[in-house]
Amino acid sequence: MAYISGGLAMLRSVVNSLPTSEQKIANYILSTPETVVTMTVKQLAEGSKTSSAAVIRLCKSLDLKGFQELKMRIAGDVQKQSSAEYRDINEGESVHHIIGQMTQNGIQIIKETEEMLRLEDVEEAVATIHEAGSIHLFGIGASGLVAADGQQKFLRAGRYAFCLQDPHMAYTTLSNVKENDVAIAVSFSGETNEVIQYLRLAKKNGMKTISITKYGSSTISQLAEIPLYTSATQEAMIRSAATSSRLAQLHVVDILFMSYVSNYYEEVVESLDRSRAAIDEQK
Incomplete structure (x- = not known):
């Protein structure tokens, strides 16, 4: 900026x-x-x-x-120039209009998320991930998809990364962690009960903790040692799943990953090349 x-x-x-x-x-x-x-x-x-x-x-x-x-x-x-407001989708709207409106909503929440992220918090999160023996990501519903995306990225970078959708299995994995391992909790509201329990267990076991929540005070952001924030703009009332909030969370994961690659380029790029070659061999 x-x-x-x-x-x-x-x-x-x-x-x-x-x-x-x-x-x-x-x-x-x-x-x-x-x-x-x-x-x-x-x-x-x-x-x-x-x-x-x-x-x-x-x-x-x-x-x-x-x-x-x-x-x-x-x-x-x-x-800054004033931007358009977030807007719900109404019954009978044209596909052309929906494409434009959803695009505008996505652009706006990403820009607002940029404003919510503190440089020092992102840098600390990246350093913590680098020092971790393993990375454990957890979220419920659409936030679980974001956690899975983070797992896929860090696995390709040569890191041990875990993302289990079943809460009981996710809790079980925390029973064998080491103190330098890191837990990344994803929840737009910051109040998802399963994610709160996950974060509490991670802290009890001595793990480093990072949260990705909407901006503002929440149980999860207060529990985490390193809280990262997305825009807190409310979702559209009519939706089958999170849209703008999921996009903002994925944006934060992308920022963490690309910052990690940039900071530790020499040791990461070889793993990325190996993972790409392994996939290409199966084609």
């Missing part, structure tokens, strides 16, 4: 779950973002009829380093 952004998307994601005073500040910022970028903490507190302490608490609730980072992100948002 040429400039840091994502402040408004973060606020929209969590505004309804914030305490009253922080919610007032968030709504004030969302209503007049252009004016907030030049304000001090005191001025924002006065404008939103709250307190300076509440402004600081809001920044902490957003997991930001401080008010300056919030202002920088909002300033980046203000500089």
Whole structure:
């Protein structure tokens, strides 16, 4: 990104779950973002009829380093061109329109996910994966498909990667892990019960833990040592399975994998070549 952004998307994601005073500040910022970028903490507190302490608490609730980072992100948002809103698909719409709308939704959630990811968190996750003896990925439903995609990628990179869809089998694999192994938990809501139990068991067994959830505080993101976030934009009401959320999760897995390949290129590229050759031999 040429400039840091994502402040408004973060606020929209969590505004309804914030305490009253922080919610007032968030709504004030969302209503007049252009004016907030030049304000001090005191001025924002006065404008939103709250307190300076509440402004600081809001920044902490957003997991930001401080008010300056919030202002920088909002300033980046203000500089960007406004994008189309997410939209549900209605009965009787043309295939042409559905193609355009789903494409727009996909582009938007990927861009918002870029804004939610912290560079330092991604770097730490990549280093943790490199140091791990084995990688265990777990998710339920559409998130399970994302976990399976991660397994396929890291297997081809020469890593021991496991993804078992059955929760009992997945829990069983954690009984023989080593402390440098890593568990990657995937859940859009961050509240999927089976994934919570999986992460708790992983931590109990001393594993390093990484989560991929929507932005905001959740049980899974709080349990994980390294929380990675996607956009928290809600899915369309009519759907047979996750669409935008799955795309965002796959995007995070792709970022982790490509960063891993780039950082450890010499040791990974040989494994990738061997796996490609093995597949080509079967054709």
